Amino acid sequence: MTVVDETQGEPTDARGRVAELHALREEALRGPSDRATEAQHAKGKLTARERIELLLDPGSFHEVEQLRRHRATGFGLENKKPYTDGVITGWGTVEGRTVFLYAHDFRIFGGALGEAHATKIHKIMDMAIAAGAPLVSLNDGAGARIQEGVSALAGYGGIFQRNTRASGVIPQISVMLGPCAGGAAYSPALTDFVFMVRETSQMFITGPDVVKAVTGEEISQNGLGGADVHAEISGVAHFAYDDEETCIAEVRYLLSMLPSNNRENPPAHPSEDPADRRSDVLLDLVPADGNRPYDMAKVIEELVDDGDYLEVHERWARNIICALARLDGQVVGIVANQPQTLAGVLDIEASEKAARFVQMCDAFNIPIVTLLDVPGFLPGVDQEHGGIIRHGAKLLYAYCNATVPRISLILRKAYGGAYIVMDSQSIGADLTYAWPTNEIAVMGAEGAANVIFRRQIADAEDPEAMRARMVKEYKAELMHPYYAAERGLVDDVIDPAETREVLIASLAMLRTKHADLPSRKHGNPPQ
Numbered sequence: 001m002t003v004v005d006e007t008q009g010e011p012t013d014a015r016g017r018v019a020e021l022h023a024l025r026e027e028a029l030r031g032p033s034d035r036a037t038e039a040q041h042a043k044g045k046l047t048a049r050e051r052i053e054l055l056l057d058p059g060s061f062h063e064v065e066q067l068r069r070h071r072a073t074g075f076g077l078e079n080k081k082p083y084t085d086g087v088i089t090g091w092g093t094v095e096g097r098t099v100f101l102y103a104h105d106f107r108i109f110g111g112a113l114g115e116a117h118a119t120k121i122h123k124i125m126d127m128a129i130a131a132g133a134p135l136v137s138l139n140d141g142a143g144a145r146i147q148e149g150v151s152a153l154a155g156y157g158g159i160f161q162r163n164t165r166a167s168g169v170i171p172q173i174s175v176m177l178g179p180c181a182g183g184a185a186y187s188p189a190l191t192d193f194v195f196m197v198r199e200t201s202q203m204f205i206t207g208p209d210v211v212k213a214v215t216g217e218e219i220s221q222n223g224l225g226g227a228d229v230h231a232e233i234s235g236v237a238h239f240a241y242d243d244e245e246t247c248i249a250e251v252r253y254l255l256s257m258l259p260s261n262n263r264e265n266p267p268a269h270p271s272e273d274p275a276d277r278r279s280d281v282l283l284d285l286v287p288a289d290g291n292r293p294y295d296m297a298k299v300i301e302e303l304v305d306d307g308d309y310l311e312v313h314e315r316w317a318r319n320i321i322c323a324l325a326r327l328d329g330q331v332v333g334i335v336a337n338q339p340q341t342l343a344g345v346l347d348i349e350a351s352e353k354a355a356r357f358v359q360m361c362d363a364f365n366i367p368i369v370t371l372l373d374v375p376g377f378l379p380g381v382d383q384e385h386g387g388i389i390r391h392g393a394k395l396l397y398a399y400c401n402a403t404v405p406r407i408s409l410i411l412r413k414a415y416g417g418a419y420i421v422m423d424s425q426s427i428g429a430d431l432t433y434a435w436p437t438n439e440i441a442v443m444g445a446e447g448a449a450n451v452i453f454r455r456q457i458a459d460a461e462d463p464e465a466m467r468a469r470m471v472k473e474y475k476a477e478l479m480h481p482y483y484a485a486e487r488g489l490v491d492d493v494i495d496p497a498e499t500r501e502v503l504i505a506s507l508a509m510l511r512t513k514h515a516d517l518p519s520r521k522h523g524n525p526p527q
């Protein structure tokens with residue numbers, strides 16, 4: 001029974017206090033109003049708590065600072081002090097492993113970040129770093145809370161600093177679930193993975209109204225920073241899905257592939273798929289004619305456990321594939337040229353995409369398997385003026401710096417600088433293999449003949465016949481895998497059907513690999 005102090009109107013015994021606590025909790029859990037919840041649902045969005053339920057194992061959520069309120073004044077804030085201050089923070093488990101999270105509640109100040117809101121996030125980030133567990137942010141917020149001015153801005157500074165300090169220490173995953181402006185877009189850009197939902201999530205530094213006022217351009221929120229924009233054009237988003245349920249399910253799948261921190265290995269999942277499964281179909285999937293396109297995704301599907309893989313940046317820079325998969329139950333990162341898009345050439349965007357992926361794999365102890373079928377770097381004024389030299393160098397730098405097990409396999413062709421960059425033996429691949437159909441050379445036979453036999457071709461009675469002869473000679477001399485095998489530049493030429501078995505045996509041997517880089521504060525990678 002609750003005993004009420006007549007003078008104060010407050011409960012005075014323990015049971016009364018407990019009842020009061022439950023009432024406060026209920027208020028915090030309920031949120032601002034049913035109308036605000038209905039408005040959130042009407043936009044096709046879930047509430048923060050509904051999202052947390054989808055992300056975590058049932059009943060595993062422990063909330064921190066549920067009863068936190070802001071102490072700001074002015075602009076009527078003193079009369080509006082909702083519990084949680086618009087962000088729910090805490091930890092729980094995903095497939096039994098600890099994960100920390102914060103989730104903006106758009107129903108409260110549009111999820112905008114004030115001082116209390118920010119320090120709640122700081123605390124949970126510090127806890128995630130100390131515990132060595134991933135941090136997932138469920139973002140649905142309007143950036144800095146305008147009424148709190150510089151305190152809000154400073155709050156974002158504290159998040160950015162922690163994002164950067166946590167980088168490469170714990171996995172950080174940003175899930176964009178509403179209109180995210182300013183700091184709410186910058187912080188995710190510092191994290192390892194950005195997920196978005198079509199139609200309902202946007203990311204921009206400034207919204208359409210500001211864009212119109214400054215540049216005169218008129219554009220919708222989705223046109224400016226929707227999921228398709230960031231997953232296909234800007235490369236800001238790694239994943240885009242049609243609804244929140246699918247999006248959050250894929251976050252769980254990604255977490256199952258990542259270690260909790262940089263001192264652990266990714267979790268292994270025993271597989272029924274035989275390690276020595278032959279893949280005779282590979283000879284049909286990959287045409288011997290180096291100029292014929294094919295879908296590298298099908299090759300990956302054939303090689304990995306149960307055909308399952310998670311493609312990162314699937315719709316951006318499609319001429320290269322970056323994917324997480326398992327081989328004999330162990331997680332690997334796969335980087336592969338995609339001959340069906342731009343012939344699998346390396347360009348600015350492909351280099352950036354693969355460089356970030358290689359860096360992420362190295363940070364989180366994920367061995368890298370590189371599948372090469374690359375005609376070279378994309379030539380052209382746009383590429384040169386756009387800085388292909390420094391962007392291509394990012395990929396080179398990422399591979400050269402990576403100390404995880406690295407295996408490369410040349411399927412068909414690997415020419416010039418692109419061959420070296422894509423984890424050749426000379427930049428530190430632990431094992432390199434080639435299929436018998438393979439050609440490694442400075443350039444293709446036609447191009448090479450035009451350069452080195454220019455004079456003979458020009459002086460010949462029949463230049464075309466001479467060119468054809470020289471091309472044939474060049475191919476016979478140089479363009480076969482045994483030229484590299486004889487020089488020890490590939491470790492073996494393998495039967496394509498045995499590729500899965502060879503990769504699995506090589507990864508098993510490399511599991512205990514240990515490599516140190518020279519002591520330094522940090523490198524100075526090309527930007």
Ligand SMILES: CCC(=O)SCCNC(=O)CCNC(=O)[C@H](O)C(C)(C)COP(=O)(O)OP(=O)(O)OC[C@H]1O[C@@H](n2cnc3c(N)ncnc32)[C@H](O)[C@@H]1OP(=O)(O)O
Nearest residue numbers: 109110112142143144145146147156179181182183184207
């Ligand atoms: C680190 C530096 C930074 O972060 S600078 C970035 C500052 N933020 C911005 O410029 C974004 C301003 N807001 C917007 O453009 C829009 O509100 C966006 C985010 C696009 C959402 O639009 P929409 O879905 O139509 O919602 P809405 O405008 O009705 O807003 C819902 C409620 O949230 C509020 N709200 C919004 N933004 C802020 C903010 N930055 N600070 C404080 N409150 C904010 C709105 O006033 C609105 O409140 P209410 O429901 O009317 O009480």
